[in-house]
Amino acid sequence: MKIKEIKELLDIEPITCCDKLEEDIKYAFASDLMSDVLALVNNEVVLVTGLVNIQTIRTAEMKDIKCIIFVRGKIPDESVIELAKQNDICLMCTKQIMFNTCAMLHSSGLRGAEINK
């Protein structure tokens, strides 16, 4: 699924990195716990999270995550957006809860990440 299609599906405007819209991603991982993202994520994913702080971006940077969807209407502050821009990470914000966001993504073909277990 292209990042562009995720944007259209959720009917939201990315707040960073519109040049990543043509990139194709097959898997998603949803968590507010960055420890689990660091320990479990094994392949290229879209990260769905309600945690909007700078360590979310750092975690994405370490795991080569190109797209983060912030759920529940959470908006990151400028420093978070700036760090995402520096690392070419596409940020999107939706008012949907995590469950609904994941359901919509799954219905459109994204699959859950294969995890290190």
Add this chain to the structure above:
Amino acid sequence: MIEEEPIIKLHYDIISGDYIKGGEASSNIKKALMQLGIDNKIIRRVCVASYEAEINIVIHSFGGYMEVKIFDDRIEIVAADTGPGIKDIELALTEGYSTATEGAREMGFGAGMGLPNIKNNCDELEIDSSHGNSTIITMKIYF
């Protein structure tokens, strides 16, 4: 015997409780490895181990540093702090065991995956620590 000289040597001071700068050292290590053209999968393993160790210093210690040596065939990272030390290293290596603060949990950490995750991503790992003393973690990952 002549001591092997690293290609790159890096040093970063890590401040206790600084969640804004926490991760910067690992970010710089990633950039250095990318410039050297190291395989992406290896870089990811280094990044995870390094970042977990860095965040551990931020969360659990009085502060410390990371010293990085990059050789032709490997990277060696020493993550050291000034205390308070680990009471039970075996327990700390158990998945799910955590002594993280509320502040750390608010930042998305404290699942008790830090040290186990470092171990999973390193080829060689040494943990030197005891309660009331410093902790020195030496990580080696081969390219």
